[in-house]
Amino acid sequence: MKRKQQCGKRRERIFSDICLIPSIIGVMIFFIVPFGIVIYYSMINNAIMKDFVGLENYSKLMENSAFLEAAKNTSIFSLTAVPLSVVLSMGLAMLLERNIPGKSIFRTFFLSPLMVPSASVVLVWQVLFHNHGTINQITEFFGGQGTDWMNSGKGQVVIVMMFLWKNLGYNMILFMSALCSIPKDIIEVADLEGAGRIWKFLHIKLRYLSPTILFVLILSLINSFKVFREVYLLTGDHPLAKLYMLQHFMNNTFNSFDYQKLSAAAVLFALVMIVIIAVLLIAENIFGKDVEN
Amino acid sequence: MRSPKISRKTAKYALWAFIFASALLFLLPTVLTIANSFMTSGEISANYGALFGKMTDDKKVFISENVNLKFIPDKVTFDQYKAVLITNSDYLMKFWNSVILTVPITVFQLAVAILTSYGFARYPGKIKSIIFFAYIILMIMPYQVTLVPNFLVADKFGILNTRAAVILPAVFSPFSIFLLTKVMKRIPISYVEAAKLDGAGELQILTKIYLPLCKSAIISVAMLVFIDYWNMVEQPLVLMNDQDYHPLSVFLSQINTGDIGLAFAVGTVYMVPTILMFLYGEDYLVEGIATSGGIKG
Numbered sequence: 001m002k003r004k005q006q007c008g009k010r011r012e013r014i015f016s017d018i019c020l021i022p023s024i025i026g027v028m029i030f031f032i033v034p035f036g037i038v039i040y041y042s043m044i045n046n047a048i049m050k051d052f053v054g055l056e057n058y059s060k061l062m063e064n065s066a067f068l069e070a071a072k073n074t075s076i077f078s079l080t081a082v083p084l085s086v087v088l089s090m091g092l093a094m095l096l097e098r099n100i101p102g103k104s105i106f107r108t109f110f111l112s113p114l115m116v117p118s119a120s121v122v123l124v125w126q127v128l129f130h131n132h133g134t135i136n137q138i139t140e141f142f143g144g145q146g147t148d149w150m151n152s153g154k155g156q157v158v159i160v161m162m163f164l165w166k167n168l169g170y171n172m173i174l175f176m177s178a179l180c181s182i183p184k185d186i187i188e189v190a191d192l193e194g195a196g197r198i199w200k201f202l203h204i205k206l207r208y209l210s211p212t213i214l215f216v217l218i219l220s221l222i223n224s225f226k227v228f229r230e231v232y233l234l235t236g237d238h239p240l241a242k243l244y245m246l247q248h249f250m251n252n253t254f255n256s257f258d259y260q261k262l263s264a265a266a267v268l269f270a271l272v273m274i275v276i277i278a279v280l281l282i283a284e285n286i287f288g289k290d291v292e293n
Numbered sequence: 294m295r296s297p298k299i300s301r302k303t304a305k306y307a308l309w310a311f312i313f314a315s316a317l318l319f320l321l322p323t324v325l326t327i328a329n330s331f332m333t334s335g336e337i338s339a340n341y342g343a344l345f346g347k348m349t350d351d352k353k354v355f356i357s358e359n360v361n362l363k364f365i366p367d368k369v370t371f372d373q374y375k376a377v378l379i380t381n382s383d384y385l386m387k388f389w390n391s392v393i394l395t396v397p398i399t400v401f402q403l404a405v406a407i408l409t410s411y412g413f414a415r416y417p418g419k420i421k422s423i424i425f426f427a428y429i430i431l432m433i434m435p436y437q438v439t440l441v442p443n444f445l446v447a448d449k450f451g452i453l454n455t456r457a458a459v460i461l462p463a464v465f466s467p468f469s470i471f472l473l474t475k476v477m478k479r480i481p482i483s484y485v486e487a488a489k490l491d492g493a494g495e496l497q498i499l500t501k502i503y504l505p506l507c508k509s510a511i512i513s514v515a516m517l518v519f520i521d522y523w524n525m526v527e528q529p530l531v532l533m534n535d536q537d538y539h540p541l542s543v544f545l546s547q548i549n550t551g552d553i554g555l556a557f558a559v560g561t562v563y564m565v566p567t568i569l570m571f572l573y574g575e576d577y578l579v580e581g582i583a584t585s586g587g588i589k590g
Contacts, residue, residue: 012416015495019412023405024424026465031431034442092315100309108575109316112323115516115571117524119545120560121322124329127341128322165319170582177583218433222468225435229526233546247435254440254531266438273433281426 035270042263057264067265069241070249077156077227077245081163082220086213089168093175107176111169118166122233126150129158150235155243158234163227171216178212179205214284221276323564325364330373330561332366334554373558384541384559391523391540391563394456398463399519403511406469411499413470414477425474428467436527447532458532463522469514472585476510477503479584513581516574520567 045051061067128134129149136146147154190200228247253262377384447458526546529539541563
């Protein structure tokens with residue numbers, strides 16, 4: 001009897017393994033094997049001679065000022081936009097958690113940017129942030145000094161705003177559902193014992209929200225690399241230095257057929273990402289278990 | 294002494310006003326795009342001329358210096374729509390290009406993702422979690438990293454400059470697997486046990502238990518995948534040289550002086566499918582996002 005059950009279990013296990021096969025084959029063909037080729041490309045001198053040069057392309061890359069600028073800008077952008085999106089969407093979720101009139105309409109409004117193709121609204125962004133555009137007109141109306149948003153260091157502010165506009169709604173829903181799942185009795189006990197709002201937030205809510213925070217961090221990180229599309233739509237191939245992102249660098253290197261430089265950049269980027277994601281996942285495991293118990 | 298009751302009430306109104314204002318800000322760009330699509334091309338040139346310029350020699354010459362944000366057109370006209378939808382068949386062709394790229398990608402990516410997520414969620418193990426980790430790494434790679442591999446593969450298979458070059462890699466993109474696996478892992482094992490007692494096989498467990506329980510998550514992921522690829526600019530540019538295959542999103546990204554009057558109308562037409570989807574599927578979307586969150590159980 002016992003043996004038969006194990007037998008059945010093995011068959012079921014095999015079915016679930018088989019389910020993975022189409023995807024693994026596809027990922028192998030379209031991502032893993034070609035990525036192996038990319039690693040190989042990053043270590044040869046050029047596509048015709050194919051001489052092995054070790055890490056020479058990498059050391060050249062590290063001296064490339066465009067790459068360094070792009071890496072710096074991308075890190076600055078991600079380090080600002082990702083935490084901001086976590087904090088703001090959590091704040092929004094907490095505001096909307098109260099029973100305010102029109103709650104579901106507000107939710108729809110906040111979620112709407114998710115559904116709008118960025119290509120469609122990019123014109124409006126241009127109108128808003130143009131040197132003689134709406135935002136400057138408003139500032140000047142109130143006696144302030146306008147800034148040339150897209151052609152100065154302020155460009156990064158615009159990109160961060162666009163990123164937040166696009167992603168806050170989604171993250172807000174994640175936080176709202178997490179807030180809902182905090183056991184009511186724990187909050188009630190804390191209330192009975194006279195706990196203050198801040199204490200409750202720090203000791204109860206934040207603990208229960210921590211897995212969601214990590215999830216939102218991962219998602220926001222992914223989305224922060226997608227912002228290139230908006231930057232590209234706004235400014236084209238060669239924006240000002242401050243807006244020159246890693247993706248611009250890779251795009252332009254791709255277009256100039258410098259595959260060795262591009263491959264080295266892609267491999268470096270992948271390595272950095274692996275480290276970041278590993279840290280986030282380990283953190284998720286630790287915090288996730290903490291709440292489950 | 295101030296009365297605590299009144300100040301609490303004012304605080305509540307202030308809070309509501311704040312939320313209302315920020316919610317409006319989120320809706321604003323969409324509303325503006327739609328409102329401006331009803332302007333005459335003369336009005337658009339006059340108001341937004343500074344955004345569109347011609348490159349002459351090495352300087353960009355703009356139609357005008359002014360930018361004037363307008364909510365309400367002076368004269369409502371459907372001329373732009375007539376031009377986009379009837380007079381010039383180019384835009385409809387490109388719209389169709391978008392459809393035949395995005396729909397297969399969404400359908401097949403979801404089909405692969407449902408199978409794969411089931412595989413990951415049903416019997417988790419050490420090897421599977423390593424593979425899953427690899428998928429997350431892949432997922433987070435920006436297109437520019439995966440574009441080179443995609444380009445190499447397309448070249449090798451001789452599908453460069455065909456739609457397959459864009460569709461095939463997208464079908465195996467791991468984003469939806471990441472979200473769906475999270476949802477499927479939270480289906481209580483007791484449901485599965487009960488179905489097994491009733492004599493259900495593995496395939497039935499997938500179709501009769503996992504699929505219905507993940508319905509809203511699947512729909513919401515499908516919406517997210519659709520909108521993501523509806524928007525794509527880089528992949529068609531790199532993988533398909535022939536402009537005739539390019540989707541409307543690529544055209545919108547390169548809109549120039551000649552089409553200035555049409556810009557907002559084309560943008561609005563391009564929003565129609567996603568807005569319709571949103572109106573009909575918002576509840577699924579919200580429910581689906583909510584179940585994909587980090588909290589277990």
